[in-house]
Amino acid sequence: MSMREMTYGEAVKEAIAEEMRRDPTVFLMGEDVGKAGTVFKVLAGLHDEFGDDRVIDTPIAEAGLVGLGVGAALTGSRPIVDIMFGDFITLAMDQIVNQAAKLRYMSGGQARVPLTIRSTMGAGRSSAAQHSQSLHAWLAHIPGLKVAIPATPADAKGLFKSAVRDDNPVVIYEDKMMYALKGMVPSKENYTIPFGQADIKREGDDVTLIATSSMVHVALDAAHTLAEQGISAEVVDPRTLVPLDSETLIDSVVKTTRAVIIDEGHKSFGITGEIASVVYRGAFDYIDAPIVRLGAMDVPVPFSKPLEDATIPTATDVVNAVREMGIEKA
Amino acid sequence: MSIPAEILIKMYRAMLRIRRFEEQIWEVYTSGLMHGLAHLYIGEEAVAVGVCAALRDDDFITSTHRGHGHCVAKGGDLEAMMAEVMGRVTGHCRGKGGSMHIADMSVGILGANGIVGGGFGIATGAGLSAKKRGTDQVAVCFFGDGASNQGIFFEVMNFAAIWKLPVIYVCENNHYGEYTPTASVTAGERIADRALPFGIPGTTVDGSDAIAVYGATAEAVARARRGDGATLIECDTYRYRGHHVGDPGEGYRPKEEIEAWMAKDPIERLRKKIVADDLASEAELDAEMREVEREMENALKAAKAAPYPDVAEVKKHVYA
Numbered sequence: 001m002s003m004r005e006m007t008y009g010e011a012v013k014e015a016i017a018e019e020m021r022r023d024p025t026v027f028l029m030g031e032d033v034g035k036a037g038t039v040f041k042v043l044a045g046l047h048d049e050f051g052d053d054r055v056i057d058t059p060i061a062e063a064g065l066v067g068l069g070v071g072a073a074l075t076g077s078r079p080i081v082d083i084m085f086g087d088f089i090t091l092a093m094d095q096i097v098n099q100a101a102k103l104r105y106m107s108g109g110q111a112r113v114p115l116t117i118r119s120t121m122g123a124g125r126s127s128a129a130q131h132s133q134s135l136h137a138w139l140a141h142i143p144g145l146k147v148a149i150p151a152t153p154a155d156a157k158g159l160f161k162s163a164v165r166d167d168n169p170v171v172i173y174e175d176k177m178m179y180a181l182k183g184m185v186p187s188k189e190n191y192t193i194p195f196g197q198a199d200i201k202r203e204g205d206d207v208t209l210i211a212t213s214s215m216v217h218v219a220l221d222a223a224h225t226l227a228e229q230g231i232s233a234e235v236v237d238p239r240t241l242v243p244l245d246s247e248t249l250i251d252s253v254v255k256t257t258r259a260v261i262i263d264e265g266h267k268s269f270g271i272t273g274e275i276a277s278v279v280y281r282g283a284f285d286y287i288d289a290p291i292v293r294l295g296a297m298d299v300p301v302p303f304s305k306p307l308e309d310a311t312i313p314t315a316t317d318v319v320n321a322v323r324e325m326g327i328e329k330a
Numbered sequence: 331m332s333i334p335a336e337i338l339i340k341m342y343r344a345m346l347r348i349r350r351f352e353e354q355i356w357e358v359y360t361s362g363l364m365h366g367l368a369h370l371y372i373g374e375e376a377v378a379v380g381v382c383a384a385l386r387d388d389d390f391i392t393s394t395h396r397g398h399g400h401c402v403a404k405g406g407d408l409e410a411m412m413a414e415v416m417g418r419v420t421g422h423c424r425g426k427g428g429s430m431h432i433a434d435m436s437v438g439i440l441g442a443n444g445i446v447g448g449g450f451g452i453a454t455g456a457g458l459s460a461k462k463r464g465t466d467q468v469a470v471c472f473f474g475d476g477a478s479n480q481g482i483f484f485e486v487m488n489f490a491a492i493w494k495l496p497v498i499y500v501c502e503n504n505h506y507g508e509y510t511p512t513a514s515v516t517a518g519e520r521i522a523d524r525a526l527p528f529g530i531p532g533t534t535v536d537g538s539d540a541i542a543v544y545g546a547t548a549e550a551v552a553r554a555r556r557g558d559g560a561t562l563i564e565c566d567t568y569r570y571r572g573h574h575v576g577d578p579g580e581g582y583r584p585k586e587e588i589e590a591w592m593a594k595d596p597i598e599r600l601r602k603k604i605v606a607d608d609l610a611s612e613a614e615l616d617a618e619m620r621e622v623e624r625e626m627e628n629a630l631k632a633a634k635a636a637p638y639p640d641v642a643e644v645k646k647h648v649y650a
Contacts, residue, residue: 027462053462059492064485065452071469072459074440074452075390098445099452107441109647143648167650182630220576246373 001185009042009179011153012118015160016043016080018189020050023078029056029065030082039084040120042179062091072113072206073169080164083119086173087133100169101144115169118160118259121149122175122264124215128301132308134213134264137271140241146170146195147241148204151216153183155239158193159268175214175264195322196243202254204234205256206327209318210249210275211237215262215294221317229319230254231327243272249275250282257288260321262313267295289325294318333541335609341383341540342604342615344595344620345375348399351408354626355398355415355429359575363634364416368429371399373570376404376596377410377502380543381470381563389455390438390469396431396502396569397442405437408625412633419643420636426647440469447480449473450499454486457495457560468496468554471548472492476507478521487560491528496554498547499525501564502537508573509582525562533584536564538596541603 020026028046030038034057037044047055058065062083083089089096096117103111123132138149146168150156156174163170185191190321201216203222210328211219216237223233236252239243253259257278261272272293279291298310337483352370359368372377374396382391382403393400401411406422414421415429422434443449453471458516460467477483478501488496501521518524525532531553535542543565550561562613568591572579579588604610 025463032506059488061485061488063482064454067482067486068455068458068489069347071392071440071455071457072462073453073455075456075459077459077462079455094445094448095451099443099448103433103441104650105647106423106431107429107435108422108426110423110433110435111441112650137533146649230594243585312611317480 003184004187005182006185007179008153008174008181008183009040011157011185012160012174013043013046015157015164017046017049019161019164020054025076025078026080027054027056027077028080028082029058029069031058031060031084033057033082038082040176040179042302062088063095066092066095067099069115069117070095070103070113073113074103074111078164079112080116080118083117085131086119086121086135087130088289089099089119089135092255096139096145096169096171097142101142104168105144112167112171114167116163117169117171119171119173119175121173122177123296123308124177126303126305126308128303132301134296136173136241137265137269140223140271144169144243147243148172148195148239149213150174150239151213151237153181155193155199157185158191159239160194161192162195166195170231173177173213177212193239195240196245198236198238198245200234200246200248201237202233202235204232206256206274206311207234207260207322207325208231208256209233209235209260209262211235211262212271213264215264215313217320218313218315219262221315224317225319226322231322233322238275246278249279253279253283256285258325260271260292260318262294262318264296264312267293268298269323270295281286292321294321299301333544337383337445337544338541338604339610339618340598341379341544342597342600343378343618343622343625344383344403345540345600346570346619347625348378348402349377349597350622350626351398351402351411354412354630356575358416358630361561366428367574367576368415369396369574370569371378371396371569372586372606373591373596374502374504374537374567375399375567376540376543376600377500377537377567378472380540381500382549383544384547385468387437389467390440390453392440392443392453392469392471393432393451394472394474394477396448396474397430397432401432401434401439401442404439404440406432406434408575408629409632410434413636416541416633417638418633418636419639420633424643425639447473447477447482447569448476450480450482450486454490454495454497456492457497460496461493462576465554466552468498470498470500472500472502474507475501475503475512475516478524479516484523487525487528487530487562490560491530494557494559497560498550498554499560499562500563502567503564504567504569504571506583520564522562522564530560530562532562533565534564534566537567538591538594538599540596
């Protein structure tokens with residue numbers, strides 16, 4: 001397969017551009033998505049190609065913005081709505097939870113809501129408690145929504161394109177710390193990744209590290225360190241939370257018999273709990289050690305750098321968790 | 331404004347259908363044939379009918395928790411509506427929505443909504459979509475006086491104004507938000523005035539006068555279709571019954587007030603006008619009533635005979 005190297009941000013932009021070229025009913029709207037190309041500059045150039053009609057700057061009014069997206073999606077358009085920071089999704093929760101997620105079901109299958117909401121997650125930019133949260137678990141809790149959480153440029157492109165083509169409301173979270181991350185991305189125009197398909201990012205035999213978004217890279221770093229210590233870690237990325245590819249996660253733990261689950265959402269009531277329960281049930285007879293869950297510390301994300309760093313799981317945390325599992329090498 | 335006789339008679343018939351439907355719901359509720367609650371529209375018929383008579387089939391509406399009238403007026407099917415309220419599989423939404431969520435996408439009913447102000451975003455987005463797709467469809471957002479205090483109302487009027495969207499915001503001011511008098515929780519003289527800072531025309535009409543509502547809507551529709559943007563129409567109206575079927579509607583509303591509104595009943599009012607202008611005879615209008623009565627009886631009979639959804643349907647329609 002022919003591949004090209006690009007950044008995570010470039011992959012997102014290319015996915016949007018390709019879908020807009022392919023389907024005239026797709027348009028993008030959000031705060032600063034136009035000439036500014038978003039505050040992260042990720043979409044720079046998109047406005048030059050598609051103009052004001054399809055790359056639309058909006059007022060700072062998240063509830064109205066998402067509400068308009070729902071209404072447009074219901075009536076023959078395929079909007080992409082940009083919510084600059086995942087923290088701001090809270091302002092649009094009625095539109096997402098009570099409207100977008102419910103309309104198909106409440107209408108007995110008449111309504112179709114092909115709406116993509118793109119937003120960001122992740123701490124690490126010294127942005128404090130209202131610009132750093134990872135709230136994807138909130139949305140994964142709501143039937144009727146799909147949630148994608150890509151970790152690499154290739155996944156970002158393939159999942160974004162699938163999100164736009166999906167006839168359901170999809171929330172896709174980009175970790176804002178990964179925009180400059182480089183990776184190889186398949187060149188072919190119709191490259192998409194189906195939802196509900198986990199990806200094994202690294203194969204291994206002794207322990208499974210189930211990780212999401214930027215935590216995939218934390219897990220890969222940990223796996224590298226563990227390998228030097230003679231422990232073979234498998235890194236599995238669910239890629240979409242809804243639908244969740246339980247089978248791949250369970251199969252991996254059946255093979256390795258141990259699991260650490262790493263996610264940047266808060267640990268309490270977070271997705272690591274849900275995944276742990278899925279894995280316990282599916283791999284119960286094979287599990288040799290209690291599953292470990294690593295998430296963001298249960299405190300608001302602090303501003304000061306040393307404090308902020310202390311709240312996010314690190315590769316060292318993962319390595320230590322694995323080393324406490326008592327893996328005996330022959 | 332001179333309105334063709336056939337439209338007046340159509341509006342009269344539509345108001346009768348709404349009133350009979352709602353009276354029937356009351357009977358269905360009190361005889362234990364439906365679960366949950368319903369919010370009756372009796373007294374407010376002229377608003378739904380006056381607005382929808384000025385719309386095309388391919389125009390959109392969003393409705394409210396008190397939505398039966400809007401759905402009947404926009405072309406919802408009485409039998410499918412009654413079945414929906416009774417939770418039957420032959421309902422518009424296969425029994426999954428109930429009274430507060432009746433939708434019929436085939437006639438542009440984007441859904442009644444259980445969230446106060448829930449239609450603001452959807453209707454404005456439907457207007458945006460019409461504009462993006464290059465059609466001249468318009469979207470009507472019905473909402474109550476209570477919803478006029480939700481923040482999103484102001485967000486969507488700003489969107490509609492900056493992009494000149496073909497949206498008509500129709501406020502049904504029935505003077506009570508549940509049990510609270512509107513004036514005690516709402517600033518300003520008129521809700522219609524809330525459009526003015528956005529450069530959107532805001533007008534107030536007598537919501538018991540179907541002709542006045544039709545006239546104001548027709549003007550707003552023409553404005554929207556020619557690309558001049560949104561309008562806010564506030565309709566002064568009144569619900570004869572309580573907030574929902576379990577509320578007698580008395581105690582918090584003076585008896586004289588209820589009687590005064592009933593004395594200017596929208597259906598009687600239009601009937602008198604039609605007869606006075608010699609557009610139809612009393613006998614012809616009586617025949618309309620009998621026809622509506624027959625239609626209602628058939629709808630109720632069919633809904634009662636319809637089965638509940640199979641439990642196997644519970645997981646269907648979560649995703650497309």
